Amino acid sequence: MKSLQAFVKEKRKEVGLTQQKFAEKAGVALTVIRKIEQGKNDLQLEKVNQVLKMFGHTLAPVSLKLFTIENNETSDNLL
8 A cells, every 4th residue: 555645746746746836736835745745744634635635535534443343353353
């Protein structure tokens, strides 16, 4: 699975946009694009989704409880 930073950088380059032009089109500050492409983890989900919507994608929070339950069920099924 591709990381968020690799996905955004690759897609931005595919459409031939600089970080500045891409930020303008996505409606976010240049710093948002830079933080995403640098792999920073102090990002707002809303801003990340503004960027991802340019490519028809979004992210949603994952419930830790749900992840743990699914992970335990998977582990139990393997035994």
